[in-house]
Amino acid sequence: MSIGRLYPWHREAQLRLMTALNNHQLAHAWLFCGPEHLGKLDFALAFVSSLLCEKPRETGACGDCSGCRLLKAGTHSDLRILTLEEDSKQIKIDQVRDFLEWAVQSTQAGGFKTAIIWPAERMNRNAANALLKYLEEPAGNRVIILVTHQPDRLPATIRSRCQRINFVAPPRNEAIEWLSRDIQDTALKERIAELLELARGAPLKVKRLFTDEYLKLREEFFSGLGDILAGKKTPLKMAAEFEKADLANLIELWFELLWEIQRKDYRTEPAAALEQGIIGKIQQYYGAENIFRFLDRLSEARKMLAANYNLNARLILEELLIGWSERNDPSSPNTY
Ligand SMILES: [Zn+2]
Numbered sequence: 001m002s003i004g005r006l007y008p009w010h011r012e013a014q015l016r017l018m019t020a021l022n023n024h025q026l027a028h029a030w031l032f033c034g035p036e037h038l039g040k041l042d043f044a045l046a047f048v049s050s051l052l053c054e055k056p057r058e059t060g061a062c063g064d065c066s067g068c069r070l071l072k073a074g075t076h077s078d079l080r081i082l083t084l085e086e087d088s089k090q091i092k093i094d095q096v097r098d099f100l101e102w103a104v105q106s107t108q109a110g111g112f113k114t115a116i117i118w119p120a121e122r123m124n125r126n127a128a129n130a131l132l133k134y135l136e137e138p139a140g141n142r143v144i145i146l147v148t149h150q151p152d153r154l155p156a157t158i159r160s161r162c163q164r165i166n167f168v169a170p171p172r173n174e175a176i177e178w179l180s181r182d183i184q185d186t187a188l189k190e191r192i193a194e195l196l197e198l199a200r201g202a203p204l205k206v207k208r209l210f211t212d213e214y215l216k217l218r219e220e221f222f223s224g225l226g227d228i229l230a231g232k233k234t235p236l237k238m239a240a241e242f243e244k245a246d247l248a249n250l251i252e253l254w255f256e257l258l259w260e261i262q263r264k265d266y267r268t269e270p271a272a273a274l275e276q277g278i279i280g281k282i283q284q285y286y287g288a289e290n291i292f293r294f295l296d297r298l299s300e301a302r303k304m305l306a307a308n309y310n311l312n313a314r315l316i317l318e319e320l321l322i323g324w325s326e327r328n329d330p331s332s333p334n335t336y
Pocket residue numbers: 002052053054055056061062063064065066067068
């Protein structure tokens with residue numbers, strides 16, 4: 001392998017692409033979708049490197065031809081990666097224009113010219129429109145891969161011009177087995193099943209996110225939310241305590257918690273201990289209706305964060321927490 005990485009749960013996707021390639025039916029545009037932390041970008045990188053490798057093997061790129069060496073060095077002229085530039089929350093039209101100019105030039109090695117857009121949902125409207133023209137008029141030996149965990153945020157016109165591959169989390173047993181082999185830390189090892197549950201089955205999330213620091217943040221945040229409901233803490237105090245935390249992370253945690261409640265009645269395994277406590281508290285105070293309404297609020301906040309550069313994160317957090325606290329009187333009727 002030269003760049004990227006294949007994980008066991010990529011087998012089906014790999015088979016599909018390799019079959020298309022071997023049959024000379026490789027589509028020029030692909031959309032890789034599915035939850036975060038399944039290694040979609042790794043897979044995209046591994047696949048384009050097998051296209052650019054001079055001596056590809058059945059398993060992918062060889063790792064030591066000159067093509068692979070250029071890939072590793074990040075200097076292969078037939079690969080473009082469009083991603084967020086520093087401090088930007090959007091992939092902009094200038095980046096796409098630059099890519100389009102590059103894409104019409106002939107390839108250096110006479111083989112494929114490949115591009116990856118990640119996270120594709122971050123293309124702004126103008127960028128997406130500019131890309132659309134390119135997707136409508138495919139040129140030979142060009143392969144572009146759009147990687148996203150939010151395909152619905154891409155214009156339907158873009159989606160419909162791509163071949164779609166949906167990545168799904170591996171079966172639980174497979175994931176636990178893989179993680180047991182991969183994780184060295186003994187303390188983490190003991191918690192694999194629980195952490196995998198928290199990670200919604202995404203193995204790489206267990207590895208990447210569930211560091212001690214993340215778990216601590218999670219625990220403190222959930223406890224704080226419980227304290228607000230119990231009247232032990234004010235929203236403003238809590239907003240001050242979490243001022244330094246990344247708001248996007250907090251919002252994702254909040255989603256996780258509420259989803260946990262939504263699916264509580266359908267799940268077969270018990271929630272992690274921490275969740276059980278807070279879930280009980282939230283149910284005591286909130287009806288299902290209120291939870292749905294709060295999920296809407298979180299979605300709004302998430303959209304605002306994704307779309308804007310200069311938001312006052314502290315203010316948004318304060319507003320959300322005030323909204324959260326306003327339902328803390330169990331005797332007050334749900335507002336319909
Ligand atoms: Zn190679």
